[in-house]
Structure formats: C-alpha cells, structure tokens
Amino acid sequence: MNAGKSFWRSGHIGSLFSAFLYFDMSFMVWVLLGPLAVIIAGDFQLDASQKATLVALPTLGGSILRLVLGYLTDKIGPKLTAQIGMVLTLVPLVWGWQFADSREEMYMIALLLGIAGASFAAALPLASSWYPPQYQGLALGIAGAGNSGTIFSTLFANRIAQHYGDWHVVFGLAMIPIAVTWIVFTLLARNSPNRPAPKRWSDYARVLKLRDCWLFCALYGVTFGGFVGMSTYLTIFFNTQYGLSAVRAADFTTLCVIGGSFFRPIGGWLADKLGGIRMLMGLYGLIAILMACISTLPGISLVTGLLFVAMMCLGMGNGSVFQLVPQRFRNEIGLVTGIVGAAGGLGGYFLPKVLGNMKFYTGSFTPGFLILSGVALVCVVLLFVVQGQWKRTWIGDGGKVKASAPGSDGAPVAEAI
Template structure:
C-alpha cells in the first residue's frame, strides 16, 4: 500500500504539493494558537464556561468568514498570490497578540484576525488539486490536508512556551515560522494545472464564480457534511485543552499533550481517508464513518473515567480525520472546474462548524453542568449526516472512481 502511495505522489508536481502542505500546516498552527493557550488566557481573565467557548471559537469564525471570499479570489487571481497575502494577515494578527490582548474583548478581536489563517484551506487544497491528475485527487488533497496536524504543533509547543515565558510572547515567536513559510511557499509553488479544462475559471469575474457554486444544492449538502467532520475536528482540537483541564483537572502542558495526540490521529487519518475514497468511493466511506462517530458520541455519557473517555475521543478524532479526506474526493468530482470556490464555501462551513462546537459545548456546560450534553448533540448531528449520505447514495449511480456527477 505504501509503495502505491509513493508512486501516486510522483505522478504530479510534488514541490507544489509540499508548498501547499506547508502553508496549511503553519497556518493551522496559527489558527488554533489561542485554543492551545486557552487555559492560561482563561485564568488570567477569569472567564466563565461560555466565555471560554467563545474565546477558542472566535478564531474559527474568522477563518470561516474569510474562506468564503478567498476561494473565488484564488480562482480569479491565482492561489499563489492569495496564499502569500494570507500569510501577511497572519503576521498582523500575531503582532496584535504579542503587543496587545489585555482584555477578553480584545482577545476576541485578535482571535478574529488570527482566524484569517484558517482561510489557508481554500488555497492549499486547490493548489494540491491542480498539481495532480484526476486519478490521484483524493491522495493529493489528503496530503495537503495533513496540514490539519498544525494543531499538533500548536497544542504541543505553545503551552510549554506559555508556561515558561508567558502567552503574550508566544505570539511574537510564532512570527518566525510564518515568515519562513512565506519564503518557501514563494519558491516551491508552481502555477498551472495538470488537468485538461476547456474553460478557465479565472476568465470569469468573482460574482459569476460565486453564483456558479451557489446555484447547486449539492454544494450546501457538502457544506453540511464538512461542517460535521472538519468542524468536529477543528472544534474539538481547539476546545479539548479546556475540556481536559476542567473535567479531569490536568495542567496546561499535559492538556496540550493529550490534545496533540488526538490531533495527530485525526490529521494523519486525512490522507488515508482520501486514498481509500479514491479506491472505494467517498460516499461509501462516509456512510460508515458517520455511523461510528454517532455511536461513539452517544456512548460517551459517562465522562468520569479518564482512560475510557480519552479512548473514545481519540477514536472520534480518527474518524473525523478519515471523513475530512473522503469528502474532498467527492468535492473534486462535482466541482473540478471551480475547485477554489468550492473549497472556499465548503471550508467556510467547516470553520463555522468549528466555531459552533466550542461555543455550544461551553454554553451547554454552563447550563447543564456537564460536558456529556455537548457530545450527545454532536452524536445526533453526525447521525443526521450519515442518514443524508445514505439517502443521497441511493439516489445516484456510484462507480469506483466517481462518487458524484459533475456539475
């Protein structure tokens, strides 16, 4: 299997894929930086349960908002140009966090700016898609999507730095990898596509590109699915430090390490999800994954036993990672001519789902006094997603390499 994976990687322009992955990796780290240090920030400002949810959710909301326009801009101006601009915005957000952030309200504003890093998704995946032929789309976008593991860097490194030098200084230190990424991204990424397309979306104005995506109801359905898988992955990655600290009274560094391991499982599963979707069909894979996620969430009612709870969360993150890779194999076959726009819309839905999860978990915890209610709601939503996939799959003819008809 590994031999087949490496052969597939050589089928396209791997430096562009490397640049796309690096952009997503570092941007994802910046995107979840506040979540990784949320325990220290929450203690400094004496935040309530619902305020903690908003603190870690606002960067995810900022990413969701910018993704909507970044996708069409990438189709129009080129993913490389827009990708460099996103890295510049990340630098501004880090400067604000380094030199400011003296109140809860100011941290919400800084979180929105840092959230622009989440728009990297709408640039990195189209770049990966353009660098590889159609038969290797699931793997290419899955490899770029390993950038999800940027949460691993944030969760593992940021709490240790914050404990030693203070969380404000961590924002300043993170400027270094962002600037280095901008340099490498500029030199590695190649413009152009390996796909034969009769119409170039760059010739359309942004309004036409947006309308083309919005007119297809399948776009909204895929947004819902990705809101569950990616929203669940990024939302839990951002909120788990608070959960582990408040539920099991673990320290910031330990909570970060536990979160990093969960993120490693989910981030590493993404390319395998894309690879399996190429072989067996994205919809078939998603149907089983949503069923497993629902079962795990609904059986996590007793959160008093640490080992059992952690095992369940680890498995949930693993399934969400597989789902993230599988969904974009489906997206490619439906929206290959407007991949940037589709990535922007669907990625925005994922970011919005990520915002709703910690905000909802925090609010439910404040109202019910338990985290179990949050996992119960996540399980119900996952179940609805699985049912929708089952219904849709029965309504179309699915082949081995084409999960959904092109628009």
C-alpha cells in the same frame, strides 16, 4: 509500487509540499488559542461560555475569510493568494505579542487569526489543480494533512508560556515559522497551467443553487468542523472535567489530535479505493457511537482513547469528503473549496459553543456530546437518501468516481434547490 510512482510523477511535488507546509503552519497559528485559552481565561476571569467563545472565534473568522481567499484564488491564483495570506497572518500575531491586554482585544485577535484558517482556500486548490481525477483523494489528503499543525500548538504553546511566564511570547515566536514558510513557499510553489479560468460572483450564485454544494457543506461541517472544534476545545474540556493543569490538558489534547491529523490522507486514499459514500457512512456512524459513549464522561484514560478514535474518524472523513468534491465540481474547485471550507469552519465554531454553553447552563458536558452524536446520525441519513441519485449520475457503486463522471467537467448534474 507502480501506482505510487504514477502519483508522484503525475503532478508537481514542490507545489504539493508547499501546500502542505503552508497549511500546516497556518493551522498551527489558527488553533493557537485552543491550548492557551486555559491560561488566558485565568487572566481575564472567563466563564465556561466565554472560554468557548474565545476558542470558537478564530474558526468563525476563518469561515468568513475563506470565501474571500477562495475568490482571490480564482482571480489571482493560489500562490499569490497564499503569500498575501501569510503576510496578513502576522497582524494578529503582532497584536497578541505586543498589545493585547483585555478580553475584548483577545476576541478581536481571535477573529483575525481566521486569516490563517482561510489557508484552505488557497492550499487545497494549489495541490488539486496539479493532479488528475484518480489521484484527487490522495493529493488533497496529503495537502490537508497540514492540520497536523495543531499538534505544534497543543504540544508547545502552554510549555512556552509557562517557561517565559507570559503567554504573549507565544504569539511573537509563532511569527518565525510563518516567515520561514513564506520563503519556502515562494521558492517551491507554482500555479498549475491547468488552473480553471477566474469565476464571477454570478458563478458563486449558480453553484449555491445546487443541492450537492449544500450537502458537501453539511458533511464537511461535521468532519472538519468536528476536528477543528475538538482541537480548540479539548484542552478546556480536560482542564474543566478532569482538573488537569494547562500543560497536562494540552498534552492529552495532543494525543487525540494525532488521530485526526495523520489519518486524513488515509481517508482520501481509502475513499479512492473503496468509494466515498461507503467510507463516509461508516465514519459518521462510528462517530455517532463514540460521541454517545463520551457523553457518559468515563475515566480520563477511556475518554482519551474514545476521543482519539473519534478524531481519527473525523480526519479520515475530511479526506473522504474532498475525494468527492473535486470530482463533482472539477472546474469550480477554488470556488467550491472556499464555500465548503467556510461551512467546515462554521462547524468548528458551533462545536465549542455547544459544549461550552451546555456546560455553562447545565453544569455538565453530557448534553453537548449527545447533541454531537445526533448530528453525526443526521449525516448518515443524508447520505443514505442521496446515494441513489449520486450513483446514477456522477459516481459508481459505493462512491467510486466513474471514468466519465459528468460532474468532473463542472456540469450541473445535481438538482437545483
């Protein structure tokens, strides 16, 4: 109880809530094409590969733009960066609502929806900068739980499209929560007085020379990329593999997404308590097993259960990775968050492409899920190899951060590559 009270008193609640809300509504918009893809694909006669491209492009756009928003966060602060991001998010929504009538336009809209996905680069630093090292996992887990916005898309997007008989309306209605969020964010969010000084482009180059930065990119590319990729593609998977209607397929996706959405804070909290390395190795190992089981394409009830647990592991993995990142790169948190977040987005781009292209070329989802299982196993091996050096330098046994961790002041303790 005392620990809980200490956490709430150690930072700024208004900024933490604002970061969560901004992330939540942005995530809702970012993955909007996931559930709608089944309906849109019917209008434009998209094949399996083209459907995968449509739902993957917002993630690619988010990956690119996170670097831009990460730089802006360092330069002008996370609050103003977030406000600008929300205004720009309205552009693809207006386009999709009023003007989209071709496959090429939908591809452009999909890329621009990445503006919403770039919210990571402002939301997480806003929350992180207010909290001390011992609460980073929990603070970032709470802010990062905004990925629950996916649930609003999967649960309501196809229902709204079905009710109005037009999927364009969904884009128009999505503008309302973004506008409300902008107002709430403007009133409640505050930049931390402890925010690090702005970084130069040379600082990006310096950070990119560090092996740990690339390792975090790989780890987050699997956990966050896996969550986003699954969130955007599962409606297509359930529709194609099991013949479910657009609404029903999105409902099953919602059940799976709930696991990843609400277990991210738990992942951060457990990583604070048990250690990030132990958490991540266990989670990646379990993900590998689950993906191998899913590759057998069992009945819909069993595959939904397996996917729920897999999404839960991916969500906890997100929190666990970001429990370690701020400790290693405390003074470069905005910069590194943008880089690592971009890598996570790239993972979310490739996952639908892997599943969609394997389905297109082989006629089955089995090879795609087996590839994903192998990628998770590679992460276990990577952690096994680097854990010794991490424990000797900036973390204690099992991944708990040392009280005087060298990495917490931004010092380059990792080997350059």
